[in-house]
Amino acid sequence: VAVSLPLAVTAWRVIRDRWGALGIVGKALLLSCLAFCVHNLDFAFLRDLPEAAVFGFTVAIFIITALSITSLAVVLELQAKQHARADAELAIARRIQSNIVPRQTRLGDLDIASYVRPTESVGGDYLDTFEHDGVQWLMLGDVTGHGLGAGLVMLMAQSTISALFHARPQMDPAELNYIANKVLFRNLSRLNEKRHMTAVAIRRTQRDGSITVSGCHDKLMIFRAGDQSIEVHEANHFPLGLGFIGDLDAASFGQQTLTLHDGDLLLVCTDGVTEAARGGSIEGGMFGED
Numbered sequence: 518v519a520v521s522l523p524l525a526v527t528a529w530r531v532i533r534d535r536w537g538a539l540g541i542v543g544k545a546l547l548l549s550c551l552a553f554c555v556h557n558l559d560f561a562f563l564r565d566l567p568e569a570a571v572f573g574f575t576v577a578i579f580i581i582t583a584l585s586i587t588s589l590a591v592v593l594e595l596q597a598k599q600h601a602r603a604d605a606e607l608a609i610a611r612r613i614q615s616n617i618v619p620r621q622t623r624l625g626d627l628d629i630a631s632y633v634r635p636t637e638s639v640g641g642d643y644l645d646t647f648e649h650d651g652v653q654w655l656m657l658g659d660v661t662g663h664g665l666g667a668g669l670v671m672l673m674a675q676s677t678i679s680a681l682f683h684a685r686p687q688m689d690p691a692e693l694n695y696i697a698n699k700v701l702f703r704n705l706s707r708l709n710e711k712r713h714m715t716a717v718a719i720r721r722t723q724r725d726g727s728i729t730v731s732g733c734h735d736k737l738m739i740f741r742a743g744d745q746s747i748e749v750h751e752a753n754h755f756p757l758g759l760g761f762i763g764d765l766d767a768a769s770f771g772q773q774t775l776t777l778h779d780g781d782l783l784l785v786c787t788d789g790v791t792e793a794a795r796g797g798s799i800e801g802g803m804f805g806e807d
Contacts, residue, residue: 521557524550542594546587552580607638607665614639614668617675619646625653625721627777634789641667642787643674643714647682651722654682657734658716658759659787670712673704674759678718690718690731691770694755698770701760713761717752717785728783731772733758735788736806742780749806750775 528551531539539547556576563569618633624646633644641660648654656678660667677700681693694716705712717732730737732752739748754771756762777783795801 518558521554524557525554528554540594542587542590545583546591549580549583549587552576553584556580610639610665610668611635614672617672618644621646624648624655625651626724627653627721629655635668636663636789639665639668640789641671641714642789643671643716645675645679645682647679647686649683649686652686653721654686655719655785656716657785657787658714659734659789660714661712661758666710667712670701670705670710670714670760674701674714674716677701677704687722689772690720690729691754691772692767693718693720694731694733694759695765695767695770698755698759698765699763702763705760706763711761713758715758715787719785726777726779726781728775728777729772730775731755731770735786735791737775738784738806739775739777740782740784741778742782743778 528547531547536544536547556573559576560573563573614635615633619629619631622629625648629646631644633640633642635642641662643656643658643660645656646654647656658671658674660670660674674697678693678697681688681696697716701714715732715734717730717734717737719728719730721728730750730752731754733755734752737750737752739750740746741748750773754773755765755769791804791806793804795804
């Protein structure tokens with residue numbers, strides 16, 4: 518009784534309160550547990566009867582088999598439901614992230630071509646453009662790591678930088694990165710996340726082709742249409758990326774001016790391009806900068 522009564526009471530409560538919510542497998546597991554309770558009692562009464570031994574062992578084997586099958590099936594069913602729920606949440610995050618990437622193909626009189634594809638369901642790459650009153654901005658970033666955590670940090674960065682774009686479109690890229698770094702560091706500290714985001718901010722205010730660049734990111738490459746040459750520019754205007762060190766002063770953020778002429782091409786990308794598998798096969802090495 519000491520063994521069976523708690524089991525029987527628990528089973529009765531499940532039948533009373535949760536029977537309608539159980540699936541076939543759950544109901545089978547519950548009935549197997551009730552059979553186990555009864556079998557504990559029949560052993561106490563029938564153990565001294567030799568003719569009942571075969572019956573008792575047969576019932577015990579049946580119950581153990583039923584418990585082994587149904588309990589494993591219930592665990593698999595629960596895991597399947599959890600995976601389905603997680604997949605649904607990831608699908609929402611993936612849709613939000615894909616829809617937030619800018620769709621326009623022009624920024625002022627500049628032609629824009631962009632492509633974003635996460636390695637996993639959700640990625641940490643960030644791309645945004647903004648134009649207001651003759652000022653054009655392009656922002657590219659890459660949050661460390663992959664998956665949902667990196668994607669959430671990316672959305673946090675997008676909200677922060679987008680607000681700065683709208684509030685002060687005339688600010689310098691160095692000042693933009695300085696303020697964004699402080700905000701991201703504070704938010705990431707609250708989340709206890711030691712992530713950072715490499716980023717490059719590009720602003721264009723003049724129609725003479727000059728652009729102002731401030732970043733800590735992969736190299737910028739310019740194809741010069743005039744002499745068919747390639748220029749490579751380092752983006753190392755501040756240390757370690759955005760959100761990693763909170764006490765960097767404004768003087769730690771630099772910037773430079775570059776000039777684009779008609780027909781020139783500016784390539785700004787994350788390491789998702791340079792570290793991609795060459796020819797689609799990792800055996801061929803990385804795609805590389807060349």
